[in-house]
Amino acid sequence: MTLIATESLTKTYGGRVTALADLTVSVEPGIVGLVGANGAGKSTLIKILLGLLAPTSGRARVLGLDPTADAAAVRARVGYMPEHDCLSPDLSAAEFVTHLGRMSGLPRTAARERASEALRHVGLYEERYRQIGGYSTGMKQRVKLAQALVHDPDLLLLDEPTNGLDPAGRDAMLALIHRIGTEFGISVVVCSHLLGEVERICDSLVAIDAGRLLRSDHISAMTTVTDVLVVEVSEGTEELAVRLDLLGLPVRRDGRVLLVPLEDDATYDRILTAVAELDLPLHRLDQRRHRVAELFATREVTHV
Numbered sequence: 001m002t003l004i005a006t007e008s009l010t011k012t013y014g015g016r017v018t019a020l021a022d023l024t025v026s027v028e029p030g031i032v033g034l035v036g037a038n039g040a041g042k043s044t045l046i047k048i049l050l051g052l053l054a055p056t057s058g059r060a061r062v063l064g065l066d067p068t069a070d071a072a073a074v075r076a077r078v079g080y081m082p083e084h085d086c087l088s089p090d091l092s093a094a095e096f097v098t099h100l101g102r103m104s105g106l107p108r109t110a111a112r113e114r115a116s117e118a119l120r121h122v123g124l125y126e127e128r129y130r131q132i133g134g135y136s137t138g139m140k141q142r143v144k145l146a147q148a149l150v151h152d153p154d155l156l157l158l159d160e161p162t163n164g165l166d167p168a169g170r171d172a173m174l175a176l177i178h179r180i181g182t183e184f185g186i187s188v189v190v191c192s193h194l195l196g197e198v199e200r201i202c203d204s205l206v207a208i209d210a211g212r213l214l215r216s217d218h219i220s221a222m223t224t225v226t227d228v229l230v231v232e233v234s235e236g237t238e239e240l241a242v243r244l245d246l247l248g249l250p251v252r253r254d255g256r257v258l259l260v261p262l263e264d265d266a267t268y269d270r271i272l273t274a275v276a277e278l279d280l281p282l283h284r285l286d287q288r289r290h291r292v293a294e295l296f297a298t299r300e301v302t303h304v
């Protein structure tokens, strides 16, 4: 089944600003990255998909439903995490998420139970009775994610879920989204202006620029292997770099990994021998793939 499909979708604000221009795209279930620079039209698309905004022209379908004609049916099956703060600081996370569960039509007891469950999934179970006002930004983002999950949706629409988080917080949020998408069998659309971030967790990517479709494809189709080997050891990276250099391999360091040009199959053997001789724990040895961001090197979406 097609998760989301749009046909010549166009949205203009006040007849002057064109947020979406003739956008035709079809997305299969899975974890989908919706990427584009600030102002590219991501939030507008999400709001149309939720039935919160009507398109100026064209059509959209979500889980086979028309969000303009059947917004209630769409919202019953779709969870939405807005970009901006929508939390009530005086409420506890449990109260807030239960309240949103009630608003989505769950009976009182079911809403309470589902809220606890959703807060457990996002790692806030222990803290669920504390007031949201005292939470860190990362915890607040997770409450927003929990409220999107409370009515057990088939699809999550997440608008810039890592906004305001530090690098560790971003990693944790991305890992959580990946877990929800893979373990719970829920499809997820992750909006972001950070291409490098979403490419790590997504199965497919839709890139838009000034309201137009740049590209839509599986991540694997967007990346190709390079003739560079990535070597990662859990410890002793520097030691290994020195050894490979002594062996005449032109090694380059890139963060935690070493990059070695792949000349022939013997390159693998020489690296493996060096790792074994130094008795280092090998974590990874494979051919590097192009990062998706490199495909858009001249575009604005490369903000990473």
Ligand SMILES: Nc1ncnc2c1ncn2[C@@H]1O[C@H](COP(=O)(O)OP(=O)(O)OP(=O)(O)O)[C@@H](O)[C@H]1O
Binding pocket: 013, 014, 017, 018, 019, 036, 037, 038, 039, 040, 041, 042, 043, 044, 045, 193
């Ligand atoms: N209510 C509105 N009235 C007028 N213009 C708007 C409105 N909402 C959005 N726009 C404009 O439409 C364009 C697309 O905005 P949108 O918020 O959809 O983009 P975005 O990709 O989500 O960007 P961001 O990440 O900054 O929210 C932008 O030029 C924006 O200024």
